[in-house]
Amino acid sequence: MPENRPAAGDPPTTPPPSATPPEPAAGRPPEPDAGTATPPERPKRRRGRTTALILAAAVLGVAGGAAAGYTVQAERKPTPLPALSQADLAYPEKSSATAKDAVGTHKADGDLRKLLLPRPSGYRDAPLATFEGGTLSDDGWMTVRSYIREFEEPPRMLEHLNSIGVRRIAAADWERGTRFVAIRLVQFGKDGVAGAVENTADRMYYLETDGTDRGEVRGSVDGRWAQMPVEREAGYLPVYHAQAAAFRGDVMVEVHIFDTKPVSNKDIRSFAERQVGRL
Template sequence: MAEPFTTPESTTPESTAPESTAPESTVPEALAPELLAAGGDPEPSAPRRPLSTARLLLAALLVGPLLGASVGYAVQAGSPPTPLPVLAVPSPTYPAAPADPQAVAEAAVAPLKIDGDLRTLLVPRPQGTEDWDYDYVSGSGWFTVGEKAMSVGNSASYFRSMLQDGFRRDAVATWRKGDVKWRVELIQYHSDKAVAAQREAERHEVGALPLGGISGGVYQTDDTAQTYVDSTEQYYSGEALARRGDVVMRITVFSPAKVDRDELAGIAKQQWERLV
């Protein structure tokens, strides 16, 4: 019996095209969930900009001194040490025994006489004279600023002027020889107002004569008579002025006749010698 006709199985030829395989992921499995949650691959960063000129200059200013100091230190450290010269100062010496306080006191500079009681420096009253009871002096030997203001006209203005000029004190001595009246004053100003003392010593009329041997000292006498304020009596006056430090020496004379210039200059020199 004839075998039935059989159709050979249709065979499909194997495809030779390569299978498309997905590239293997290089991301670790532990980081995969984080990348998925973050939205995939991060965006690439922007390119870095170059430094500006100002920043470069600033960096040079900061780094330059450091480099210079480092190089200088290295050069100095590598140089051999320079020996210092021998000190020429002698060693201090001390006395063998303590100093005598009395000798030290005698060797010290003595304080100025005008720093003490000015009344002890007033010239003594000449022989043949008597006390003059000057109305404006209390008798204590001091001429207060109030008493001085009352002895002149325009007392209020004079009082203010004396205080502003730094008036400190005024030692005064008075006497009379017949009808001639003498007043000797040592007027002291505060030390920081010594310029006021200078102005007071220069307060004299034109034509005053210099006192020989006294720097800056002058004296003068009136050629015409004046009248007292509270009477019709006339008088002639004379005045001598000099200054030592902040003390002004003023000698005033009132006489019914012209003042003896030689006598005035002699009293002024005697008083000056007690100040130096």
């Protein structure tokens, strides 16, 4: 967990978490034994704000974007979300030189924002936050308190991040027509590899249980991408969501793509692998 004074390259305005977490144990979290109690549930990601915007645009007959749906979304009440449930998480054993290198030797020092993928050609910076209840980054930095608003239960997510020593978060949100891309780089402090491993495992649990098609993110340890269930509602355009989770060293990577058309496996895999490759 970082000290109250930010290190060189840390965002100057990011407030420290509200509580000082215990120092995370070094190395990979232990695999739970069969028959033991399940680990604590972690909050799921909120539904994408872009999802509601695209749906609103479809109702209004607006082609190729979501801009006209902003006012409609502002008047909508939040959609109730299902309760969480989580089974035991597994941490597969890895002993190859590549795995050891990815786990232990890559530390992101300096300006974390410089490790974000550059904005792809044809995209622009998103004018609104990608996730319902969330906020846009401030010049590429996202505070912990802004990040936790992207989850269903922000207080519980804050407690979890505190416990594993979150340090800082870099973020990018882009759009192109009906496509929206969100990338989050979440870095952990002292002995940060353990925090990155645990947080990535939490995200991958939902990819494995909810995903309809899945694959590996090369260049990471056990990184995964997945196609999530399509959101369909009578009279609305379908909304497709693909996401990926991976880590390299002390940084966890999250990539999300939303669109009204199917997101190809190649697209989500390419975004994730290119982002991991920059770490």
